[in-house]
Amino acid sequence: MTKSPEQLEHELKRRSKAAKLEIWGRVVSFTALIIIAAVVVAIIGFVASKGLATFTTNHVNLWSFLSGKDWNPSITDAHGKPEVGALSMIVGSFLITILSALVATPFAIGTAVFMNEISPGKGAKILQPVTELLVGIPSVVYGFIGLSVIVPFTRATFGGSGFGILSGTCVLFVMILPTVTSMSADALRAVPRYYREASLALGATQWQTIYKVVLRAATPGLMTAVVFGMARAFGEALAVQMVVGNAALMPHSLVDPAATLTSVLTTGIGNTVMGSLQNNALWSLALVLLVMSLVFNLIIRLIGRKGRLQ
Amino acid sequence: MTKRRWLQSLLLMILVALGIFAYQTRQVSHAGGSITAVGSTALQPLVEAAGEQYAGDHLGTFINVQGGGTGTGLSQIQEGAVQIGNSDLFAAEQKGIRAKGLVDHRVAVVGITPIVNRKTGITQLTTKQLVAVFTGKVTNWKQVGGKDVPIVLINRAQGSGTRATFEQFGLAGHRSKTAQEQDSSGMVRQIVETTPGAISYVAFSYVTKGVQAVALNHVAPTEANVINNRWKIWSYEHLYTKGQPTGLTKDFIKYVQSPAIQKTLVRLLGYLSPSQMHVERDVHGQITKIGGQHS
Numbered sequence: 001m002t003k004s005p006e007q008l009e010h011e012l013k014r015r016s017k018a019a020k021l022e023i024w025g026r027v028v029s030f031t032a033l034i035i036i037a038a039v040v041v042a043i044i045g046f047v048a049s050k051g052l053a054t055f056t057t058n059h060v061n062l063w064s065f066l067s068g069k070d071w072n073p074s075i076t077d078a079h080g081k082p083e084v085g086a087l088s089m090i091v092g093s094f095l096i097t098i099l100s101a102l103v104a105t106p107f108a109i110g111t112a113v114f115m116n117e118i119s120p121g122k123g124a125k126i127l128q129p130v131t132e133l134l135v136g137i138p139s140v141v142y143g144f145i146g147l148s149v150i151v152p153f154t155r156a157t158f159g160g161s162g163f164g165i166l167s168g169t170c171v172l173f174v175m176i177l178p179t180v181t182s183m184s185a186d187a188l189r190a191v192p193r194y195y196r197e198a199s200l201a202l203g204a205t206q207w208q209t210i211y212k213v214v215l216r217a218a219t220p221g222l223m224t225a226v227v228f229g230m231a232r233a234f235g236e237a238l239a240v241q242m243v244v245g246n247a248a249l250m251p252h253s254l255v256d257p258a259a260t261l262t263s264v265l266t267t268g269i270g271n272t273v274m275g276s277l278q279n280n281a282l283w284s285l286a287l288v289l290l291v292m293s294l295v296f297n298l299i300i301r302l303i304g305r306k307g308r309l310q
Numbered sequence: 311m312t313k314r315r316w317l318q319s320l321l322l323m324i325l326v327a328l329g330i331f332a333y334q335t336r337q338v339s340h341a342g343g344s345i346t347a348v349g350s351t352a353l354q355p356l357v358e359a360a361g362e363q364y365a366g367d368h369l370g371t372f373i374n375v376q377g378g379g380t381g382t383g384l385s386q387i388q389e390g391a392v393q394i395g396n397s398d399l400f401a402a403e404q405k406g407i408r409a410k411g412l413v414d415h416r417v418a419v420v421g422i423t424p425i426v427n428r429k430t431g432i433t434q435l436t437t438k439q440l441v442a443v444f445t446g447k448v449t450n451w452k453q454v455g456g457k458d459v460p461i462v463l464i465n466r467a468q469g470s471g472t473r474a475t476f477e478q479f480g481l482a483g484h485r486s487k488t489a490q491e492q493d494s495s496g497m498v499r500q501i502v503e504t505t506p507g508a509i510s511y512v513a514f515s516y517v518t519k520g521v522q523a524v525a526l527n528h529v530a531p532t533e534a535n536v537i538n539n540r541w542k543i544w545s546y547e548h549l550y551t552k553g554q555p556t557g558l559t560k561d562f563i564k565y566v567q568s569p570a571i572q573k574t575l576v577r578l579l580g581y582l583s584p585s586q587m588h589v590e591r592d593v594h595g596q597i598t599k600i601g602g603q604h605s
Contacts, residue, residue: 071488160462257489267491273405274385277405
């Protein structure tokens with residue numbers, strides 16, 4: 001049976017089932033993308049509008065907000081300006097973040113090296129599930145353990161109340177460890193096999209290979225892992241709030257109570273009224289948090305780009 | 311292919327069924343009526359318990375009680391987002407609230423006492439000493455007659471009703487120096503119990519054997535002393551409504567203020583009833599004597 005040219009043309013030009021599916025798939029994934037992007041933009045817009053209200057409607061000086069040391073939004077100082085100095089919280093947040101990253105990094109990289117280089121079979125079999133399990137523990141559980149184990153321990157060892165940056169660091173160290181470990185392991189896995197083979201063929205020992213070749217080649221990836229861990233530590237709220245003491249004071253020692261941006265937010269938000277200065281000041285803290293997480297993201301991207309150029 | 315069809319239709323059927331179910335339940339609860347009360351966590355247990363009892367007695371009604379803090383309660387009621395705002399403070403005392411238009415219903419009185427760790431050796435202080443402790447003028451318990459232990463201050467969060475009441479009546483209007491802050495009374499009690507030298511303040515119902523309640527100016531923190539205002543650190547617990555309450559809201563508030571609840575649930579949960587009080591206090595802290603009923 002032969003077909004007329006018109007029929008043939010129609011059949012050839014008609015959209016096939018595969019093409020229809022193709023369009024359908026595109027529409028679905030594009031809508032998902034649009035919705036997610038809209039949500040992100042909406043959140044940033046909302047936090048920014050609320051957070052900037054402190055400076056626009058309440059006329060707080062941005063510099064005095066970032067550099068002031070007194071945080072008492074409900075009272076005004078000698079000049080009639082509200083006491084909204086966030087420096088102590090910003091310092092507290094950074095101190096805890098950097099300290100926990102400093103402590104976690106050697107452990108994480110050590111674990112990753114063991115899993116990938118020294119004992120890939122056994123290491124991966126035992127350590128992989130362990131790190132994944134650590135990721136899955138909710139932060140309130142970490143906080144609770146911190147409260148009932150670490151706080152009494154620091155209290156018994158260093159005196160004071162036991163609440164403070166040291167306790168916060170201990171809790172966060174365990175919390176970010178799995179993130180940094182699994183990302184470091186990915187970074188080591190990405191080092192081409194022939195690097196190791198070449199190094200071993202030149203007569204280097206396994207440790208020399210790891211230290212001088214694998215770790216060097218994986219440096220950008222390892223740095224990304226650490227920054228990711230820091231971003232997580234910076235944003236963690238509940239567990240830190242339970243052990244840090246929530247005192248908006250400049251930290252003088254690691255065992256004195258201190259505050260982080262997140263801990264002040266979680267304790268304060270229920271006791272303020274929408275639209276008041278006290279509430280706006282908390283939103284400004286949230287804005288600082290958001291900006292900082294954007295900065296962390298930028299750093300990660302920068303490191304990634306540098307790594308590719310090498 | 312047919313299996314997939316079948317799965318798809320099953321999913322659709324479940325969705326439709328859920329939709330119908332949701333619509334139905336909405337109708338039912340709406341017919342009986344439901345109201346929402348939001349705010350103070352100190353008042354939450356009382357409103358929750360009263361709400362459960364009320365719903366048990368009046369079938370088809372539902373009292374939805376949520377925490378969130380005094381600030382949340384007052385701002386939600388001001389916006390008219392809920393029917394009742396629970397508050398530890400007079401609305402006029404909370405910054406950012408226009409108290410006009412909000413109607414106050416006092417449902418309980420709560421006494422607040424300083425508590426210290428048992429190892430401080432402190433059982434009583436004067437107001438002057440208490441102010442010195444909380445403003446940081448003294449830093450060791452031996453300076454106010456206790457043992458040689460450094461003082462550890464523990465505050466409630468800024469804006470907390472308990473803290474506002476304590477600073478106004480316990481510290482004679484002085485502000486506590488910045489120290490560590492906790493956002494719940496239970497947590498404060500636990501920390502004071504375990505930390506040497508710790509001092510804080512909680513509602514009477516949170517005082518247990520593990521901590522030492524402190525007598526002030528030779529007055530013990532007891533309910534009897536609150537009733538005649540010899541113990542000054544107490545506050546009302548308020549249910550706020552926007553305008554005069556109507557319908558279920560009105561009935562429920564009446565129910566909470568009724569002797570049946572005031573004599574049972576309110577006492578059981580460690581509050582005092584406003585009807586027991588021999589004095590009344592207004593928003594400015596002015597005290598007037600009233601003829602309270604003995605009970």
